[in-house]
Amino acid sequence: MVAIALPPIVIVLVVLIAWQIIATATGTKPTVLPSPLRIIQQGWIARDTIWLNTVPTLQETAIGFAVSLAVGWILAIIIDFSPLLRRALLPLLVASQTIPVIALAPLLIIWFGFGLLPKVLVIALVTFFPVAVGLIDGFNSTDREATNLLRSMGANRWKQFTYVRLPSALPAFFTALRIGITYAVTGAIFAEYVGAINGLGIYMSMMKNSFRTDLVLAAVFVTAAVSICLFLLTFVVERLIIPWHSKERRSRRG
Amino acid sequence: MVEPKIELRNLAKTFQLAQGQSRHVVDNVSFSAQPGEFVAVIGPSGCGKSTMFNIMAGLETPTSGEVLVDGKVVTGESEHFAYMPQKDLLFPWRTILENTALGLEVRGMKKKEARAKAADLFATFGLAGFENAHPFELSGGMRQRAALLRTVVQSRDVLLLDEPFGALDSLTRLEMQSWLQGVWSENSWTAVLITHDIREAIYLADRVIVLSARPTTVRLDIKIDLPRPREVGMITTPQFADYEKELIDTLHEESRKAMAQQMPTAV
Structure with a gap:
């Protein structure tokens, strides 16, 4: 664990130290480029406010991503069972990804106000695609012969799905989940940035408008930390739900 | 005849x-x-x-x-017919016992009953003690025996x-x-x-x-x-x-x- 975490930490430290040296040596104004130490110091002073704005962002991320997972699973299962709906829905899924969210987000505010709904919609729109595509591919990656074996045992389509297609798809699902969860946090920040009552996104927007570059960056660091935590959390969940996968992978390497 | x-x-x-x-x-x-x-x-x-x-x-x-x-x-x-394909096709998410009972479970036999029936054959198939192992822990020969057990235990014609x-x-x-x-x-x-x-x-x-x-x-x-x-x-x-x-x-x-x-x- 230490061996995995150490190299990136060293790189981050080197960058921060260089940043600190440049910021102090050149005497750049803190409104343009605050030094890392200043960001930490001012961020610490504003910690209560930042925390109060982190909580709604986390809530939006959780609800939005839950909606996205539900939509992704339902679509993927429908597409797996019906070749007709596969042909009908797959192009629409791809088309949904061509919507420029940056243009849509302000409209969502106009339509649905400053509450939770527009945030949930933005997050779901940004993240349901990797989840659905990951699952669809996962179902399809099922060994054809394994399906034949199940059929020879007398399994109907539903049993083929639960006994072999679903478990076969889970490793691909967790890969998709990791992509999705990082998009979810940035999606939430983005939706708030366009308009919200509270949250890290609107906090950054307000701090930028009052030239508090240091607090904008403090909020950026918090966002990064939250994303990394959620990303790592997916590994914990993966271990719990498909413990066989990591064990098998390790044995194949060894 | x-x-x-x-x-x-x-x-x-x-x-x-x-x-x-x-x-x-x-x-x-x-x-x-x-x-x-x-x-x-x-x-x-x-x-x-x-x-x-x-x-x-x-x-x-x-x-x-x-x-x-x-x-x-x-x-x-x-x-x-009980069919045994060329690949062993043991599922990594199931233990050996669960894998061998697969055919019976698919047929609708209760899990416990199916596993008990499969477990009875483990000694004959040289797999005793590996009931709760996962497929990746077994050698090629053992995996193939487990696949054959999964086939035989279905008691087909x-x-x-x-x-x-x-x-x-x-x-x-x-x-x-x-x-x-x-x-x-x-x-x-x-x-x-x-x-x-x-x-x-x-x-x-x-x-x-x-x-x-x-x-x-x-x-x-x-x-x-x-x-x-x-x-x-x-x-x-x-x-x-x-x-x-x-x-x-x-x-x-x-x-x-x-x-x-x-x-x-x-x-």
Whole structure:
């Protein structure tokens, strides 16, 4: 664990130290480029406010991503069972990804106000695609012969799905989940940035408008930390739900 | 004469390809197996053995002809056959015990009951103590035995074994053949084995059927009159060698025909 975490930490430290040296040596104004130490110091002073704005962002991320997972699973299962709906829905899924969210987000505010709904919609729109595509591919990656074996045992389509297609798809699902969860946090920040009552996104927007570059960056660091935590959390969940996968992978390497 | 356990009657299969073309893969295959008989099927590669097997297992429908079990037509039905594919296909998310009970569970047997039934066979299959292991923890030979256990425990009328030892190294394969031969002698399973290995066919089977190049028909059907239980040393007896020569000669001829089909200019 230490061996995995150490190299990136060293790189981050080197960058921060260089940043600190440049910021102090050149005497750049803190409104343009605050030094890392200043960001930490001012961020610490504003910690209560930042925390109060982190909580709604986390809530939006959780609800939005839950909606996205539900939509992704339902679509993927429908597409797996019906070749007709596969042909009908797959192009629409791809088309949904061509919507420029940056243009849509302000409209969502106009339509649905400053509450939770527009945030949930933005997050779901940004993240349901990797989840659905990951699952669809996962179902399809099922060994054809394994399906034949199940059929020879007398399994109907539903049993083929639960006994072999679903478990076969889970490793691909967790890969998709990791992509999705990082998009979810940035999606939430983005939706708030366009308009919200509270949250890290609107906090950054307000701090930028009052030239508090240091607090904008403090909020950026918090966002990064939250994303990394959620990303790592997916590994914990993966271990719990498909413990066989990591064990098998390790044995194949060894 | 006893009624055959399984009988194939004039089985034929033509696949429709794109642009109105078709490929005639199986042409009029007929053979049967008596109860408790072990029949090995060999043929040149690409001759349609697997198609024939898929028809027997109910995975594909024949263009014409029928499959009978105990004198009744069962074409397209899967519940009379237990099928063992070439790959072991043990699921990594299931323990060995759960994997071996799969067929029974799919049939609707209660999990506990299915697992108890499978567990009873673990000692016979040399898997005692590995009930809760995962497939990746087992050697190739053990995995194949687990796959065979999963097949046998379903208690179907006929076992269909599709090159079960094809992926094993030759030493492990020899061990497995000798072990299977031993287990066989103590049970009364009816089985059809597809193999590429002529010695494996003679050593294990009561009867060997040689299929022709595509479109497949039965080219040769010989009874293997070697006493059971068979020893590995039997491979070197003159009687064994006679069978081997007869089969090699027939197969060689068919393989050349198959080659000629695949690359007409080469032969």
